[in-house]
Amino acid sequence: MIRRILLLLLFAVSFTACNKNRQQPACAITTCTQEFVSVGVRFVDKNGDGVTVEDFIAKNLRSDSVIVAPGVIDPGFSPAFKTIANDNIIDKFSTGGDNVQITATNPSSHQTKTAIVKIAGGCACHISKVSGPDTIVFD
Structure with missing residues (x-):
């Protein structure tokens, strides 16, 4: 009798644990490199020359949140290159990917x-x- 109760209790705990995992998915444990990754875009004119843009803004359309606001200083490689996102804000994006609208003015x-x-x-x-x-x- 005690054996059946313990077996039933063990089964109930196992079933509850499975349901809890489905409701709160977590990232798999993985080994990552120490590199730091950025994603950006380069702005050029019709001749292919770099353009230092104004009013650059990047907005995550899924979360409706601004990622890069106008006036933010970009320590990019070139004045014509703007960083959209980097590993510092990886948690602001879904694993499958989010559409980010970028806008800038020449x-x-x-x-x-x-x-x-x-x-x-x-x-x-x-x-x-x-x-x-x-x-x-830019045209």
């Missing part, structure tokens, strides 16, 4: 360009660009 022509870049993060070791342009060309 100060010479006052033309504004908008593009969508899909960025993945979440449970991944590093942020990654799933799709979208590497370069945005």
Whole structure:
């Protein structure tokens, strides 16, 4: 009799644990490298020359949150390159990827360009660009 009760109790605890795992999925344990990854975009004019843009903004469309606001200083490699996201904010993106709308203005022509870049993060070791342009060309 005691054996049956213990077996039933063990079964009930196991069943509850399985349901709890399904409700709160966690990232798998994995080994990641120490590299630091960034995702960005380069802005050029119709001749292929770099453009230092104004009013650059990047917004995660899934969460409706601004990732990069206008006026943020970008320590990029070039004034024409803007960082959209990096490993510091990997948790702001889903593992499957989120659409990020980027917008910037060419100060010479006052033309504004908008593009969508899909960025993945979440449970991944590093942020990654799933799709979208590497370069945005002003007319």
